[in-house]
Amino acid sequence: MIKKDIALIKKIVSRANDNSIVKCVTCYVDTKTDDIIFQKPKNFYSLEESQLSQYCNFMKKGVSGKLGSTVSEITTRENLLAAPRDNALENLEELEEIAQKVRDTLSIEDNYCIFFAFGRWDIPKISDDSEEVYSFVLMMIQPCSLTKPEILFDKPKNEFALKGLERVLKDPYCAYLYPTLSEGHTDIDHAAIYVKSVKNLSRVEDVTAGLFGVKPPLTPEQQINGFHNILNDSFDSKVPYSVVRNIYDFFSEKIIDMSLSGEDVKLNQNEIAEVIAKCDGADRSKVEEAIKGYEGCDFSVNNLVSSKVTIETDSGTIRTELTDLSRIEKRKIDGRLYYLIPAEGDTLDGIALGNSDVWKKEDDNEE
Numbered sequence: 001m002i003k004k005d006i007a008l009i010k011k012i013v014s015r016a017n018d019n020s021i022v023k024c025v026t027c028y029v030d031t032k033t034d035d036i037i038f039q040k041p042k043n044f045y046s047l048e049e050s051q052l053s054q055y056c057n058f059m060k061k062g063v064s065g066k067l068g069s070t071v072s073e074i075t076t077r078e079n080l081l082a083a084p085r086d087n088a089l090e091n092l093e094e095l096e097e098i099a100q101k102v103r104d105t106l107s108i109e110d111n112y113c114i115f116f117a118f119g120r121w122d123i124p125k126i127s128d129d130s131e132e133v134y135s136f137v138l139m140m141i142q143p144c145s146l147t148k149p150e151i152l153f154d155k156p157k158n159e160f161a162l163k164g165l166e167r168v169l170k171d172p173y174c175a176y177l178y179p180t181l182s183e184g185h186t187d188i189d190h191a192a193i194y195v196k197s198v199k200n201l202s203r204v205e206d207v208t209a210g211l212f213g214v215k216p217p218l219t220p221e222q223q224i225n226g227f228h229n230i231l232n233d234s235f236d237s238k239v240p241y242s243v244v245r246n247i248y249d250f251f252s253e254k255i256i257d258m259s260l261s262g263e264d265v266k267l268n269q270n271e272i273a274e275v276i277a278k279c280d281g282a283d284r285s286k287v288e289e290a291i292k293g294y295e296g297c298d299f300s301v302n303n304l305v306s307s308k309v310t311i312e313t314d315s316g317t318i319r320t321e322l323t324d325l326s327r328i329e330k331r332k333i334d335g336r337l338y339y340l341i342p343a344e345g346d347t348l349d350g351i352a353l354g355n356s357d358v359w360k361k362e363d364d365n366e367e
Contacts, residue, residue: 001073001192003262005181006065009192012121013138014060019045023089024055025116027099028144031109036099041089044117059117062140062175065194068264068300069220072193072201073180078213081178081191085137089118098211102141105206113169115140123184134186136179140172141207172196174204176211220303226294227272227304233290234276234283241330243279248309250275252322254301265301269294311339 012020021044028037045052065071076082080101084094099114106112116139123132150163175194180187193208193216195201201219208216218226231239231247258265267275269291277287309325311318318339320328329340346353 001067001071001180001187001190001264002183003067005184006063006067006071008184009177009181010060010063012134013063013117013119014056020121021045021056021059021117021119023118025089025092025095027095027114029099029103029112029114031111034103036096036103038092038096038099041092055115058115058140058142058169058172059138061196062138062172063177063192063194068266068302070195070198070201072217073190073264074193074208074212074214074216075189076178076191076212076214078211079178079191080211081137081139081176084116085118085135085178088135089116089137098139101210102207105210106141106204108143108173108203111144111167112173113142113144115142123186132185134181136177138175138177140175141204142172143170144168145170174200174207176208218297218299220300223297223299223303226297227299230269230272230287230290230294231276234287235281236286240279240281243276243281245325245328246279247275248305248322248325251301251305252325255305255322258302266298267301268299269297272299313339 012018023041024044024047025041026039028039029035030037044055047055067073080094080098083091084098087094089095095116102114116137119136119138121134121136123134144167146167151160152163153159154161172194173196176191177194178191180190180192182190191212193201193204195204198219198221201216202222205216208214231244235243254265272294273287273291276282277284305322307322308319309322311320311328318328318341320341327342331338331340
């Protein structure tokens, strides 16, 4: 998937005046009684206009997010969504198996709804003989929370009365899409996980494993911590500045590639190890030992570094653009270590500084 695919999927599922969504099936899960109650399958566009609009809004939010963060792509092994997609949600037993799997693996306190949508979208022709239909299943898990007690005015009775508590459908907690798109074309080897918050990614780990036979990718925080652990262990917690600068230069180039392609550039644990091992002073045996425990893990370059980086010392803090890090030099002068920063076009609290200080020192030296 690339960024354009994310935007296209959102467009496909969120337009109420389009006929991309064909059928929907909903079930309600009562977490206290463990009951799973299915509604009858419906033709999506037979819903009332206001309800149709609301469901389209839910689906739009369900497939929104940032690739590599709240949107993740996984390679499927076991795939419980493949059969419902092939059968266009016609086989209720397949959906019941999925709902049972979700109930057994999802740990949330409130009741929730599992919403299934089946859709078809005609991919625009590239040539006269090309014809492709993107068929997909979108599954959303949505909390169904109780409303707060309210006092309402009953006009016919001319009195105020307590409104009864009701279950209300909320925005999706997470969503699963199968198959994904790859540069605008069907990709049957991959599914997508969408989460409202990156914290939810680890919370639906068992659900994901139950549906697709694989664990979800590491969260952005886990990726950062994992990368730092690998780097620190490779150098016994004393990583040279030159090593970090070289690695960040490499990441900076990857981010440029990412911005041009729209793709989430990922490195697996072996590729991370290779980048570190090529640095001066690296011990390959220590690097290989450091990556143990991260087998099968992918690291999104966009998660590992931000556009601005920070160097903290006992004397002060330097914050600079990632692309400018290579210009900062660490050097020992008169027995002390210094970070040397180019002082071109410098300001202090927004005040533009001239070169009079430098000239004064040069004049003093001439005397």
